Amino acid sequence: MTDAAPRPTGRKMFFPLSKLIFFVITPSNFLILIGLLGCLLLFTEVGRNLGRALALAGFLGLLIAGLGPLSAWVLLPLENRFPVFADDGAPVTGIVVLGGAVEADTSMSRDQITVNDAGEREIALADLARRYPQARLVFSGGSGAMREHPISEAEIVSRFADSLGVPRNRLILEQQSRNTRENAVFSARMTQPKPGERWLLVTSAWHMPRAMGCFREAGFPVTAYPVDYRTSGPRDATRLTTFASDGLSEFDIGVKEWIGLIAYKLAGYTKTWLPAP
Incomplete structure (x- = not known):
């Protein structure tokens, strides 16, 4: 069976906007963007110092989020919420x-x-x-x-x-x-x-x-x-990730989900910030 109900027109505007916002705030994308901005500022006189700081922040952010246990820190509270x-x-x-x-x-x-x-x-x-x-x-x-x-x-x-x-x-x-x-x-x-x-x-x-x-x-x-x-459990919170691509992917998922929880609470789609059993 299928549901042929028409879609509310307001969704046509909100959906592309939400896609754009999530692209920018996805941590790996954001870190790449600020690192790129920093590299561009290195070629200017006024923004050279800021450029160094942004380029360094972008690189270190990718390194820490990709190889460190940050992904487990953001995912474990979500995954363990419901048994x-x-x-x-x-x-x-x-x-x-x-x-x-x-x-x-x-x-x-x-x-x-x-x-x-x-x-x-x-x-x-x-x-x-x-x-x-x-x-x-x-x-x-x-x-x-x-x-x-x-x-x-x-x-x-x-x-x-x-x-x-x-x-x-x-x-x-x-x-x-x-x-x-x-x-x-x-x-x-x-x-x-x-x-x-x-x-x-x-x-x-x-x-x-x-x-x-x-x-x-x-x-x-x-x-x-x-x-x-x-995640396999609390022990992941102290483990390094073997591949940076895996760590960044999981970190992106976790951060975006926390942002989604906040947005849904503010929009009235959920009653609590972090629903529980």
């Missing part, structure tokens, strides 16, 4: 899996489902579909592309459901959402959850606090089912 799901035998009415893992364009070009580092979300979808054969399955994921008529993640999951071992006729596809708040609002609108029902929410552990806050605000009580952990 791993423990099946207590209570019936499960439905399962909501959030998008963010499917590479839609690559999947279409290569004619197979392609996922990124958050692919555990799709693995959990297949596993939970098998474990709870009577549960309703909701996949909530539109498209992050800014072009007209992009293909949604939900459409890709539907097309390649056989690869996941998930029957297509069990899938409820929510294809309009472009952020976590809309995941919650549109999923609640489609499923109309009733009091006493148990719904599992599947998303990355570092994203779970913001997602839970949004679903609660949307009046959709869910039980956290965190996946896609990026």
Whole structure:
């Protein structure tokens, strides 16, 4: 099934702006930009001293964030906020899996489902579909592309459901959402959850606090089912990273998620700064 509800016009302006803002404030991008600015200022008389400081700050920032344990420091509080799901035998009415893992364009070009580092979300979808054969399955994921008529993640999951071992006729596809708040609002609108029902929410552990806050605000009580952990535990807080690219990628994810939590609280999308169980 699909949701053909029209998108609010205000989203057309907000979405590109949010993309631009997140590009600039992504830590690795920001450090590169200030380092580049510093290098340019080195060729001027007035800004030479400032240029040295910025170039040094950019280089050291990339070095520390890439090889140091900073990524674990920002991710651990997020990933440990909600515990791993423990099946207590209570019936499960439905399962909501959030998008963010499917590479839609690559999947279409290569004619197979392609996922990124958050692919555990799709693995959990297949596993939970098998474990709870009577549960309703909701996949909530539109498209992050800014072009007209992009293909949604939900459409890709539907097309390649056989690869996941998930029957297509069990899938409820929510294809309009472009952020976590809309995941919650549109999923609640489609499923109309009733009091006493148990719904599992599947998303990355570092994203779970913001997602839970949004679903609660949307009046959709869910039980956290965190996946896609990026840290192995507290010991990571004292470990160096082997590859700078890995450290920067995880640091970017963590910082952007904390910024997202602040922005969602200020916008009224969540009731608390860091939702808890």
